[in-house]
Amino acid sequence: MKALDELTFDNRFARLGDAFSTHVLPEPLDEPRLVVASDAALALLDLDPAVAQTPVFAELFSGHKLWEEAEPRAMVYSGHQFGGYSPQLGDGRGLLLGEVYNAAGEHWDLHLKGAGMTPYSRMGDGRAVLRSSIREFLASEALHALGIPSSRALCVIGSSTPVWREKQERGAMVLRLAPSHIRFGHFEYFYYTKKTEQQAQLAEHVLNLHYPECREQPEPYLAMFREIAERNAEMIAKWQAYGFCHGVMNTDNMSILGITFDFGPFAFLDDFDAHFICNHSDHEGRYSFSNQVPIGQWNLSALAQALTPFISVDALKEALGLYLPLYQAHYLDLMRRRLGLTTAEEEDQKLVERLLALMQNSGVDYTLFFRRLGDESATLAVARLRDDFVDMAGFDAWADLYKARVARDGEYSEEQRRARMHAVNPLYILRNYLAQNAIAAAEAGDYSEVRRLHEVLTKPFEEQAGMEQYAQRPPDWGKHLEISCSS
Numbered sequence: 357m358k359a360l361d362e363l364t365f366d367n368r369f370a371r372l373g374d375a376f377s378t379h380v381l382p383e384p385l386d387e388p389r390l391v392v393a394s395d396a397a398l399a400l401l402d403l404d405p406a407v408a409q410t411p412v413f414a415e416l417f418s419g420h421k422l423w424e425e426a427e428p429r430a431m432v433y434s435g436h437q438f439g440g441y442s443p444q445l446g447d448g449r450g451l452l453l454g455e456v457y458n459a460a461g462e463h464w465d466l467h468l469k470g471a472g473m474t475p476y477s478r479m480g481d482g483r484a485v486l487r488s489s490i491r492e493f494l495a496s497e498a499l500h501a502l503g504i505p506s507s508r509a510l511c512v513i514g515s516s517t518p519v520w521r522e523k524q525e526r527g528a529m530v531l532r533l534a535p536s537h538i539r540f541g542h543f544e545y546f547y548y549t550k551k552t553e554q555q556a557q558l559a560e561h562v563l564n565l566h567y568p569e570c571r572e573q574p575e576p577y578l579a580m581f582r583e584i585a586e587r588n589a590e591m592i593a594k595w596q597a598y599g600f601c602h603g604v605m606n607t608d609n610m611s612i613l614g615i616t617f618d619f620g621p622f623a624f625l626d627d628f629d630a631h632f633i634c635n636h637s638d639h640e641g642r643y644s645f646s647n648q649v650p651i652g653q654w655n656l657s658a659l660a661q662a663l664t665p666f667i668s669v670d671a672l673k674e675a676l677g678l679y680l681p682l683y684q685a686h687y688l689d690l691m692r693r694r695l696g697l698t699t700a701e702e703e704d705q706k707l708v709e710r711l712l713a714l715m716q717n718s719g720v721d722y723t724l725f726f727r728r729l730g731d732e733s734a735t736l737a738v739a740r741l742r743d744d745f746v747d748m749a750g751f752d753a754w755a756d757l758y759k760a761r762v763a764r765d766g767e768y769s770e771e772q773r774r775a776r777m778h779a780v781n782p783l784y785i786l787r788n789y790l791a792q793n794a795i796a797a798a799e800a801g802d803y804s805e806v807r808r809l810h811e812v813l814t815k816p817f818e819e820q821a822g823m824e825q826y827a828q829r830p831p832d833w834g835k836h837l838e839i840s841c842s843s
Contacts, residue, residue, distance in 0.1 A: 367425075368463070391513065391798060392511065393408035429451065449482040465532075466510075489530040501813060514803075541608035544659075559577060567579070570583060578667050584659070597690035604621065605643050607655050624788075626721060701761065727782070732774070
């Protein structure tokens with residue numbers, strides 16, 4: 357294991373030059389203190405978990421100190437926000453401190469969010485508040501534990517620095533890790549500003565560092581775009597299967613690697629609602645739960661437009677055509693597994709659709725339904741779950757189809773069924789009310805609940821003794837929390 361001063365830097369993005377980012381130093385927070393750290397994320401950098409308890413750790417990730425080899429840069433990009441093009445965005449409150457590589461040869465960006473003003477802050481103060489930093493930290497690590505591709509979070513550092521949002525809050529910084537922080541909006545920025553030389557430089561950078569296998573294909577850029585489309589199809593299939601709502605799927609929030617990125621007003625479904633809108637600023641429901649699939653395609657189309665200098669329009673259209681079939685294949689595979697099925701039948705899609713239609717408006721807890729479905733035999737499980745449904749006759753008809761489908765799937769013991777289903781159906785998810793309880797305690801100076809919740813969420817599929825309160829349905833107040841982009 358390494359000490360903090362033994363990290364090995366290789367700042368590849370910074371070497372692209374000033375057309376891609378601006379050198380900016382972080383603005384330190386007052387009286388920095390560790391709120392929470394992720395041992396699993398520390399391990400990605402070969403760091404001993406004990407380093408998180410040292411004073412220098414809080415100083416490094418609150419802007420007070422820097423490694424000599426670090427080159428903090430604010431990245432420039434643009435993007436489509438709620439469907440309208442914004443010609444220049446960029447890191448308004450974040451800094452890419454540098455890139456480090458571990459003993460396995462993996463490169464990780466160190467990205468400090470809430471680091472102060474940059475040339476791209478526009479009217480903002482460049483700060484992040486404690487609640488938004490805690491939410492991003494918990495979401496990053498929770499999604500990873502569920503098997504959903506995501507950026508990671510190393511730590512949250514709190515402070516006494518006042519920050520104004522709707523009210524006065526305390527400033528904080530979260531250290532985000534990802535193999536790259538390049539977004540769809542990076543390509544859009546150079547495309548729409550007609551900086552073709554820099555756009556080609558960016559494309560070569562992404563191809564060489566993140567999609568080197570595409571070099572072996574006859575058309576490397578096209579192969580790269582296909583891979584990006586497939587990764588996004590798989591990521592969004594996992595969002596839909598596990599009931600995750602991103603909330604702000606702007607193209608500047610879409611990673612070129614197909615990982616969940618830039619957490620704001622996210623939410624997991626409590627009661628199933630296909631039309632759920634988690635962002636109270638999204639008045640027209642552009643980024644509702646059911647719209648995430650077509651918006652994923654829309655965003656890929658925006659990226660495709662930016663790649664037209666390198667790839668023919670016909671080839672891009674053909675590659676885009678792969679997105680929906682790939683999404684549907686990944687999604688159906690996940691839902692079969694959530695239902696405890698090990699084989700595929702043609703009618704499985706209808707079986708899933710009928711179940712979700714019955715769940716709609718019945719107040720059925722999406723996560724707990726699937727968990728309880730695997731607690732015992734299919735016959736006993738559906739008998740216990742039917743009372744959750746308004747249309748009991750409709751559920752009984754579905755249950756008969758499901759029991760017959762399970763019987764055709766094969767002979768398994770109850771223990772085998774439970775183990776297989778519990779391995780894919782979480783008992784614990786990051787519900788908004790759980791996050792809010794942890795945030796309220798942290799804002800009062802008690803970080804124990806954030807740390808406890810984080811620890812529970814690192815093992816979402818395992819029943820954990822004494823943690824029953826994290827597997828309960830939310831209280832009524834917890835189902836209707838309004839989450840904004842500033843969250």
